[in-house]
Amino acid sequence: MVTIKEVAERAGVSTSTVSRALSGKIPVNDETKQKVLLAVKELNYQPNVLAQGLKDGKSRTLGLIIPNVRNLVFPAAIRGIEDMAKKHGYTVVLCNTDEDVETEKFYIDNLRRRLIDGFIFSTARPGHEHLLELKREGFPVVFLIRQMGEDVDTITVDNYKGAYDATKYMLLRGLKNIAFINGHMDIFLYQQRFEGYKKALEEAGFPFKEEMVVHEVYGWEDGYQAMTNLLKKNLKIDGVFATSDPKAIGVIRAIKDFGLKVPDDISVMGFDNSDMAPLLDPPLTTVSQPFYEMGAKACERLIKIIEAKKKPKAKVEVLPAEIVVRKSVV
Amino acid sequence: MVTIKEVAERAGVSTSTVSRALSGKIPVNDETKQKVLLAVKELNYQPNVLAQGLKDGKSRTLGLIIPNVRNLVFPAAIRGIEDMAKKHGYTVVLCNTDEDVETEKFYIDNLRRRLIDGFIFSTARPGHEHLLELKREGFPVVFLIRQMGEDVDTITVDNYKGAYDATKYMLLRGLKNIAFINGHMDIFLYQQRFEGYKKALEEAGFPFKEEMVVHEVYGWEDGYQAMTNLLKKNLKIDGVFATSDPKAIGVIRAIKDFGLKVPDDISVMGFDNSDMAPLLDPPLTTVSQPFYEMGAKACERLIKIIEAKKKPKAKVEVLPAEIVVRKSVV
DNA sequence: CTGAAAGCGCTTACAG
DNA sequence: CTGAAAGCGCTTACAG
Numbered sequence A, B: 001m002v003t004i005k006e007v008a009e010r011a012g013v014s015t016s017t018v019s020r021a022l023s024g025k026i027p028v029n030d031e032t033k034q035k036v037l038l039a040v041k042e043l044n045y046q047p048n049v050l051a052q053g054l055k056d057g058k059s060r061t062l063g064l065i066i067p068n069v070r071n072l073v074f075p076a077a078i079r080g081i082e083d084m085a086k087k088h089g090y091t092v093v094l095c096n097t098d099e100d101v102e103t104e105k106f107y108i109d110n111l112r113r114r115l116i117d118g119f120i121f122s123t124a125r126p127g128h129e130h131l132l133e134l135k136r137e138g139f140p141v142v143f144l145i146r147q148m149g150e151d152v153d154t155i156t157v158d159n160y161k162g163a164y165d166a167t168k169y170m171l172l173r174g175l176k177n178i179a180f181i182n183g184h185m186d187i188f189l190y191q192q193r194f195e196g197y198k199k200a201l202e203e204a205g206f207p208f209k210e211e212m213v214v215h216e217v218y219g220w221e222d223g224y225q226a227m228t229n230l231l232k233k234n235l236k237i238d239g240v241f242a243t244s245d246p247k248a249i250g251v252i253r254a255i256k257d258f259g260l261k262v263p264d265d266i267s268v269m270g271f272d273n274s275d276m277a278p279l280l281d282p283p284l285t286t287v288s289q290p291f292y293e294m295g296a297k298a299c300e301r302l303i304k305i306i307e308a309k310k311k312p313k314a315k316v317e318v319l320p321a322e323i324v325v326r327k328s329v330v
Numbered sequence C, D: 001c002t003g004a005a006a007g008c009g010c011t012t013a014c015a016g
Helices: A004-011 A015-023 A030-043 A049-056 A074-087 A101-113 A130-136 A159-172 A188-203 A219-232 A245-257 A291-307 B004-011 B015-023 B030-043 B049-056 B074-087 B101-113 B130-136 B159-172 B188-203 B219-232 B245-257 B291-307
Strands: A061-066 A091-096 A118-121 A141-144 A153-157 A178-181 A239-242 A267-272 A285-288 A316-319 A322-324 B061-066 B091-096 B118-121 B141-144 B153-157 B178-181 B239-242 B267-272 B285-288 B316-319 B322-324
Touching: A004 A015, A004 A030, A015 A030, A049 B049, A061 A074, A061 A101, A061 A291, A074 A091, A074 A291, A074 B074, A074 B091, A091 A101, A091 B074, A101 A130, A118 A291, A130 A141, A141 A291, A153 A159, A153 A291, A159 A178, A159 A188, A159 A239, A159 A267, A159 A285, A159 A322, A178 A188, A178 A219, A219 A239, A219 A245, A239 A245, A245 A267, A291 A316, B004 B015, B004 B030, B015 B030, B061 B074, B061 B101, B061 B291, B074 B091, B074 B291, B091 B101, B101 B130, B118 B291, B130 B141, B141 B291, B153 B159, B153 B291, B159 B178, B159 B188, B159 B239, B159 B267, B159 B285, B159 B322, B178 B188, B178 B219, B219 B239, B219 B245, B239 B245, B245 B267, B291 B316
Parallel strands: A061 A091, A061 A118, A118 A141, A141 A153, A153 A316, A178 A239, A239 A267, A267 A285, B061 B091, B061 B118, B118 B141, B141 B153, B153 B316, B178 B239, B239 B267, B267 B285
Antiparallel strands: A091 B091, A285 A322, B285 B322
16 A cells, blocks of 8 residues: 555655645645645555544444344345445444344444444343443444433434324224234333324224233244234234334234235234335335434434534434335225 | 553553563563453453554454345345454444445445455456456455356355256246246356256256346346236246346236236246245245355455465355245245 | 654564 | 564644
């Protein structure tokens, strides 16, 4: 790699001048500048980012910590982050934790040694209070999708209203016995979705029934199992609200395997509007989380925090969660 | 961050000694070593990776260049790479190019300035000869999934045999009119799959027909369109071999929308065995590429190249592509 | 406006 | 075995 020294020699100036001509922050005589720029071009000089980083303690690198890239919801978010990072000259390091706290801590440590400039986490949940600590230390942190309190900048969706609207929509379509297949209740967004569901039922005069609700369901296999169990209980279910697309996929499969039809016999509502939703059979009616935009916003926010002179006050940004009507609800 | 200087002071030795005690490569008196280790522990010292990198020109970071994370086939591969990188103390930067050469070059430049140690590319195809150049320069490079010649280390799958076997399998199941929905023929693996298809047909005494083959199809929308066009031509198709799972998804959708059944009226074979394949309706019979393992192997190979004293000769590793029988073929 | 010098946090060849 | 010094490639306060 060609270094600043070689450029300086070729341009007949000191390395300081080269540095200044390139940074643009400090005035340099125009003629000198031209000489430098010429030498830079001729040698195809590219400053060494590690050396720059060592100087000012920044690496122009962002850490993205998620449970698992293979989860349907992340690729779109990653893309949003990536594109925004690129636009601002940042690079992003991807880390999968499988929800494991130790793995998460390992990555945080590891990346801090690399002078990472900030983190985006999609892993917030009880047991991960060290993330709040990181933020308190003054380290740039943004939460994406999952929220934990109000003290960390967060990009999320209106999970309560999304679930409320979805349930109400199903009710309006004439469904009367709507089961609820939910995720882990220690994750805030699943609490909110549950609240939305309950509220809509209540307002419609059909208070929710314990036996129609299953929590702690994760992924499509689990969703399949949960739905199969429900089906066997003969509860006259005519609709299911699955609080994620993967769960909905398992639910639909279970209904079909039980010999019933979606939506003719049982309607299914998902949550996520992941890339797969339109490809299912029937195409999935679901609540949309705009993952790409959310990722882009989270990244933009993080960069703003990193580059701010004084840290702005944390803000939780709640985007609307809208129903995308397709074919899985009557 | 605590620096090596503080550790040295606390342990009452020089920074050189701290460095040596930690590296382990150079002998240090056992007692001294213990003092150092204690100080390291007490201060929770973590060496600054940027500073280390500046010294030996390495960053312990790998660049992964793919067309798009949102393509179904990549998440599993990424996970394999990630897990292996973590095991060896490397970090990976993810870059999406959308197949654009300029974007790819931008990332390569950008990452080289960050002293990236090596690259994994899943973007090889004509027009990307600069990747071969990179390798020729002595830069550690591995190709994943897509191959381009024999001069770069590559982890791929036996695309010819996979396609041959899949076609033969369909033939054996009694199918006689098998259409072929293919990707861009400038990508080597699509050439190979096409060859495999032709060979199997030929051997069975049904030489392939031009009107049954569509090239340049990308993604499920395209697959839908291609299949719809084929269907309208009334070619008595009883089977379709789509050379990627996304295309197969579009093909199945098109067949259903045409009022026909899969596999009763038309069988569909995919290629990839992506995470979605078992979730389709019907579950997709497809040729398996073991993405996770391929990613892990590519990463392992890259690290081996990076850490080798003298560069090993490039090797193209071809893994078997096996048929995963599910329900989309009679 | 420009150069020489110091320093970012490490590692390692050179002495001892 | 250990320390002082030099150096990795930059940037920037200090002089001029």
